Amino acid sequence: MSAVPCPRPVDAADGLEVYLVGGAVRDQLVGHVPNEWDYVVVGATADDLERRGFKQVGRDFPVFLHPRTKDEYALARTERKTAPGYRGFVVHADPSVTLEEDLRRRDLTINALARSAEGTLIDPFGGLADVQARVLRHCSPAFAEDPVRILRVARFAARFAPLGFRVADETLDLMRAMVAAGEVDALVPERVWQELSKALGETRPSRFFEVLRACGALARLLPELDRLWGVPQPEKWHPEIDTGVHAMLVLDMAAQLSPDPEVRFAALCHDLGKGTTPAAIWPSHHGHEERSVTLLEAVCDRLRVPNRHRALARITARYHGLVHTVEELRPATIFDLLERTDAFRRPERFRQMLTACEADFRGRTGYADRPYPQAAELGRLFAAALAVDVAALAVAAAEPRLIAQQIRQARITAIRRARLDRTTPEAAGHHQS
Template identity: 45%
Template sequence: MTDTRIDQQINAYLVGGAVRDQLLSRTVVERDYVVVGSNVQQMLALGFSQVGKDFPVFLHPTTKEEYALARTEKKQGQGYTGFTCYSSPEVTLEQDLLRRDLTVNAMALDNQGNIIDPFNGQQDLRDRILRHVSPAFVEDPLRVLRVARFAARYHYLGFTVADETMALMSQISNNGELITLSGERVWKEIANALTEQNPEIFFQLLHQCSALNTIWPELDNLWQEESTTSNFANLAEVALANLTQAVKLTDKTDIRFASLCLAIPGLNLAASPQDITELASRLKLPKQTQLLALKATQLHSLVTDIKQQTPQAILSLFDQLDVWRKNEFFDDFLLVCQATAQAIENAPDQNFTAKDYLKTLLKQCKTISAQAFIAQGLTGKAIKSAMQAEKLNIITNYPFPDD
């Protein structure tokens, strides 16, 4: 906070992720505060603007950071929205922290720099353990996905999920409440997990606690599908290897997601075009995410076997990807192909010659201009036919480089 007048008139504590990441010496992305002993009228009088509908959350008049009145929650219905919140000046900081998911997220910092840690979050940070705060953990099915996401984020530091917390995650997965999560919410958690350093941990944990079977059964089934590639015992290992390699190549969520899809047999679009449409509908995928996964599953085999493709097949590949207008999309598609090729070969640093070859071909083909054929007197469809013939000529006479 920067306004001394406000500091003196409210009892505010920095809470949650900001405290956790500060203690882990990680960059603090956003700061959230809990205000104890106050009410809506006082907050508004101090210049805060209210934004919360289900419970009182306010934006600081200067910093625009979020300040929430201390509150408790009571489970009233199914799902992660089935809660009634109660806030009043009598709610204590410890009561507010008690409703949080993990001990490492249930710490607070006062304006003197003192840490309030009623549930031993600091010890769990030192022990690298993600542990639930209370048995009320099972009341919110979204916490299964959140814990898996935290495990993916902090895996590089050696964090693991406590056995007793994994047991509660399995309990939630088996009690049917995961189906109450909306597709939009599930995708948001998946998309966030895909941005982490080790997103494969997210999917591994969801499989282990039986949650993946509900939110993405096509992926979960891969643990029962034997791999034909000697490096992997099952197709789940293939999918996660694809993802791990994609992480090394790019931070783009769409590419990482598409790399997972390539290992799912049912998403071979030439054989079953409805599958990815159903997946996209269920998870409410963004259009670009869906399109890249669609094109990658349809066409990636052409790239991995590029030496065997005819000039006509390569030109058809270009046309199907609309490379003439979508340069960035083509680059993304090639990165998906590169990820899976390098993962299957277990050669993460191997040069992916097909990518450079196709990009060079495309650059050459784009030098062809309709104006030259118009000058020759061609019109209409004859111009397109002439341009296609010239592109085929370039592709035919441009040799694939030696490996």
């Protein structure tokens, strides 16, 4: 008796005209593994999908979740601009909307690609050629209707910078015109932060800010950062001289050292105060740490930056100079640094700060491969202070009011001893290993 082949299970999308679209198609073409699988359904209605078990998500767009895979299936749609900003759109979705009409509303040609169920590539706007040429080009004049697209182009530039992608000249010109027309001024803070925080997670996050600067959007969205370009620093310590260039080198170095977005944000904002240094004292930047904190707080308030990002960026901006000079600091000053950064209560955040400080040190022309022993040394001294048995000191204290002072003195002593121990031959040999 011959075996009967088992039929493929019926899928909720069977019988629909479905196309894989957008990022999944693009990522396959550039050699990346897609992390999202989005589909467009042509010739169907919301009722058609709901009868098949699809669940609509959101209120503004006809997007549905597949009942089994939870992938997104959107009805083919068009959009019409009705008001300034990114919310001023009327969405039209019905069975008459074609695949090409749906793809035309997308931002970039490399995102306006589709693949049929049989594997055929649908490319009405030259996206494949732009993938091959490594170009980010707007899909149609409708790009100018949505200011979020400026941020998205900058983010894609950061993501694909290692592959050699650049923004097309005509797209950059269109972005400049959008900025001049005031479109970016209509962006709500939460949307700006959403795109910025995604950009911090990209391989080369500096490109996000460089593209925004090239089209004029950075001056409108992050003037505290934009004004760093053109501000000089002492060439002895900063061969790159320009403070804006330094900020980008630091950010990319932070991206090499850590995947942590909080560390990357702290690296980005650590020197904001240099943008407000009086030109009369250039290239010196005395007091820039305090000014950096003030400007950082304004950025975080305006963009609704999460508290964890803000807290780490604040202590990095205020204390990175002290961390760099740890070898010159007295034990009491080191203890005060640990106290002011709240290291004893939040040791993990303190270590995040050390990583951001290392990015600052190595984010200079010619410094990328230099060692940064300050982080290890300060970490070692912190461990010594942390090892002090504060509970025993509290029990032994003659008076409660003396406990804090005795803990402080014991920890300063521990720091001093740890520093002395390093100078002994035995300790020196262990340190070299």
